[in-house]
Amino acid sequence: MSVGDTEKSTSDRGRLDKRRAIVEAALRVFARVGYAQASLDLIAAEAGVAKPTIYNHLGSKENLFRHVMTETAARANGKTMEVLESFPGEADGLRPGLEDVAGKLVACYTDEQSQAVRRLLYAEAVRFPDLFDQVRASGPDQFIEALAGRLARLANAGHLRIEDPVRAANQFIALVYEELPTLSTFGSRPLDQKDAEKVAVAGVDTFLRAFGSSGGS
Amino acid sequence: MSVGDTEKSTSDRGRLDKRRAIVEAALRVFARVGYAQASLDLIAAEAGVAKPTIYNHLGSKENLFRHVMTETAARANGKTMEVLESFPGEADGLRPGLEDVAGKLVACYTDEQSQAVRRLLYAEAVRFPDLFDQVRASGPDQFIEALAGRLARLANAGHLRIEDPVRAANQFIALVYEELPTLSTFGSRPLDQKDAEKVAVAGVDTFLRAFGSSGGS
DNA sequence: GTGAAAATGAACTGGTGAGTTCAATTACCT
DNA sequence: AGGTAATTGAACTCACCAGTTCATTTTCAC
Known part of the structure; x- marks a missing residue:
C-alpha cells in the first residue's frame, strides 16, 4: 500500500515515464486475459520494459493491479x-x-x-x-x-x-x-x-x- | 446437504452418484474462489472423491466448469x-x-x-x-x-x-x-x-x- | 566527461496446479 | 463366490509464473 513512493524524488531519474507505460500496458493485458492469466513477463513485454523495472516501481502484481484499477x-x-x-x-x-x-x-x-x-x-x-x-x-x-x-x-x-x-x-x-x-x-x-x-x-x-x-x- | 456426509473414511467408496457430488462441490468451490484459483485437488476433497474420478467423469477442468455452469x-x-x-x-x-x-x-x-x-x-x-x-x-x-x-x-x-x-x-x-x-x-x-x-x-x-x-x- | 541512479536481460528459486499412471481396493451384478 | 468395472491414494511429469539476484548497460545531472 505504499503508494506515495512514486514521487519525483527519485523515480524521475534515469528513464522517465516507464511507470506510466507499465500501468497502461497492465490495464490492456489485464483487460484482455484477466488477472490470473496475466503474467508479469507479458505485461513487461507489452510495456517495453524489463520485468525487474515493474517491481522497482510497483512492488508486486497485486499492488500493480490495485494501482491500475x-x-x-x-x-x-x-x-x-x-x-x-x-x-x-x-x-x-x-x-x-x-x-x-x-x-x-x-x-x-x-x-x-x-x-x-x-x-x-x-x-x-x-x-x-x-x-x-x-x-x-x-x-x-x-x-x-x-x-x-x-x-x-x-x-x-x-x-x-x-x-x-x-x-x-x-x-x-x-x-x-x-x-x-x-x-x-x-x-x-x-x-x-x-x-x-x-x-x-x-x-x-x-x-x-x-x-x-x-x-x- | 447430500455431500456433508461424505467422509474420507472407506464407508462410501465405490460407485454412487459421484458425478453429482462432483458437480455440486465444484459449483461451491468455483463460486467461493473463482475459476483460476479453484484447484481440482480442492474440488475433489470437497466432493469426497479422488481426483482421477473427476477426470473419469468430466475429462478436464474446463469441461467440468462448462457442465457446472x-x-x-x-x-x-x-x-x-x-x-x-x-x-x-x-x-x-x-x-x-x-x-x-x-x-x-x-x-x-x-x-x-x-x-x-x-x-x-x-x-x-x-x-x-x-x-x-x-x-x-x-x-x-x-x-x-x-x-x-x-x-x-x-x-x-x-x-x-x-x-x-x-x-x-x-x-x-x-x-x-x-x-x-x-x-x-x-x-x-x-x-x-x-x-x-x-x-x-x-x-x-x-x-x-x-x-x-x-x-x- | 564523469558518476550514480535507474534500467536491462538472463538465469534462478520456489511454489502451485493440471493431468496421468498404476497397483490396490471396493462395490455391484449374477 | 467370482468377475468386472469403478474408485482410490499416492506419486509423478510437465508447465507456468511470481519474485529475486546480479553483472552489465543506459540515462541523466552536474
Missing part, C-alpha cells in the same frame, strides 16, 4: 461526473436536455477503459473485495447522490414529480443503461452506438412518462 | 420461467399481480446459486465467451421474449399502454432489479430481502406510472 476508475469516474455539468437546470428543453445527458452517460459507460475496469472489478470481486468497495464508494455512489440532487432541484421547481430523488436517480440510470451489459456481453464485445442511443432515448421517454409533470415534449 | 443455469432459468405462470392475465388486481411477479423474480435473481452462476459467467466472460452466449440465449433472452408476450397481451386488452413490448419488458426488469447488483456487490455479499422487496415495489410503481392506462391501483 484505482487510477483508471478515478479517471472514468471523473468523466462521468463531468456529464452532470450539462444537466438541464431549468425547464428549457427538459426532454432534449435529459436525452443529451443520457447519451453522454452511455458514452462514458461504454468507454473501453471504463468497461474494462468494471469487468475486472466484477471478475475479481472475490479476491479484492476491499478494492471493489473503494472504487464504488468513490464512483457510482457519489454519482447517484449528485444525480439525485439535480433531479430534486427539478422536482422542487415543479418540473418533475418525484418523491424519492435517490430512488428516481437509480431508476433513471437503470432505464438508461437498461440492457447495455447484455448487449455488450458485459463489455467483452463491441457495442453498436446506434443501439445504445436508442436505448437511452427510450429510457428517458419512460422516465418522463413516469415522472414528468406536464405533457412531456 | 450450464446445468446450474438451466435450473435457475427454469425457476425464473415458472414465475411467469403467475403473471396477471386480466386486469384483476394488476398492480398487486405485478408486485407479486416482481417479488418472485427478485427472489430468483438473488438465489444463491443463481448469483454464483451469474458472477462466474461475468468473471470468465473473457475466457469462455461462447459459454456466456449459450447460457444467455437459453435463459434471459427467452425470458424477455416470454415477458414481452405477457405484457403485449395486457396492452392489447387495454390494461397497459405499450408500443414496444420487448423494450417494455427490458425496462420492467431493469426497474425491478434496479440496484440489486450494487446492493449485493454483484452477488458476493448477502442481501437484505426487505430492501430488495422495496426496490421491486418501487419499480412496479414507476412502471405503472409510465405504462398504466388508468389510475393504477
Whole structure:
C-alpha cells in the first residue's frame, strides 16, 4: 500500500515515464486475459520494459493491479461526473436536455477503459473485495447522490414529480443503461452506438412518462 | 446437504452418484474462489472423491466448469420461467399481480446459486465467451421474449399502454432489479430481502406510472 | 566527461496446479 | 463366490509464473 513512493524524488531519474507505460500496458493485458492469466513477463513485454523495472516501481502484481484499477476508475469516474455539468437546470428543453445527458452517460459507460475496469472489478470481486468497495464508494455512489440532487432541484421547481430523488436517480440510470451489459456481453464485445442511443432515448421517454409533470415534449 | 456426509473414511467408496457430488462441490468451490484459483485437488476433497474420478467423469477442468455452469443455469432459468405462470392475465388486481411477479423474480435473481452462476459467467466472460452466449440465449433472452408476450397481451386488452413490448419488458426488469447488483456487490455479499422487496415495489410503481392506462391501483 | 541512479536481460528459486499412471481396493451384478 | 468395472491414494511429469539476484548497460545531472 505504499503508494506515495512514486514521487519525483527519485523515480524521475534515469528513464522517465516507464511507470506510466507499465500501468497502461497492465490495464490492456489485464483487460484482455484477466488477472490470473496475466503474467508479469507479458505485461513487461507489452510495456517495453524489463520485468525487474515493474517491481522497482510497483512492488508486486497485486499492488500493480490495485494501482491500475484505482487510477483508471478515478479517471472514468471523473468523466462521468463531468456529464452532470450539462444537466438541464431549468425547464428549457427538459426532454432534449435529459436525452443529451443520457447519451453522454452511455458514452462514458461504454468507454473501453471504463468497461474494462468494471469487468475486472466484477471478475475479481472475490479476491479484492476491499478494492471493489473503494472504487464504488468513490464512483457510482457519489454519482447517484449528485444525480439525485439535480433531479430534486427539478422536482422542487415543479418540473418533475418525484418523491424519492435517490430512488428516481437509480431508476433513471437503470432505464438508461437498461440492457447495455447484455448487449455488450458485459463489455467483452463491441457495442453498436446506434443501439445504445436508442436505448437511452427510450429510457428517458419512460422516465418522463413516469415522472414528468406536464405533457412531456 | 447430500455431500456433508461424505467422509474420507472407506464407508462410501465405490460407485454412487459421484458425478453429482462432483458437480455440486465444484459449483461451491468455483463460486467461493473463482475459476483460476479453484484447484481440482480442492474440488475433489470437497466432493469426497479422488481426483482421477473427476477426470473419469468430466475429462478436464474446463469441461467440468462448462457442465457446472450450464446445468446450474438451466435450473435457475427454469425457476425464473415458472414465475411467469403467475403473471396477471386480466386486469384483476394488476398492480398487486405485478408486485407479486416482481417479488418472485427478485427472489430468483438473488438465489444463491443463481448469483454464483451469474458472477462466474461475468468473471470468465473473457475466457469462455461462447459459454456466456449459450447460457444467455437459453435463459434471459427467452425470458424477455416470454415477458414481452405477457405484457403485449395486457396492452392489447387495454390494461397497459405499450408500443414496444420487448423494450417494455427490458425496462420492467431493469426497474425491478434496479440496484440489486450494487446492493449485493454483484452477488458476493448477502442481501437484505426487505430492501430488495422495496426496490421491486418501487419499480412496479414507476412502471405503472409510465405504462398504466388508468389510475393504477 | 564523469558518476550514480535507474534500467536491462538472463538465469534462478520456489511454489502451485493440471493431468496421468498404476497397483490396490471396493462395490455391484449374477 | 467370482468377475468386472469403478474408485482410490499416492506419486509423478510437465508447465507456468511470481519474485529475486546480479553483472552489465543506459540515462541523466552536474
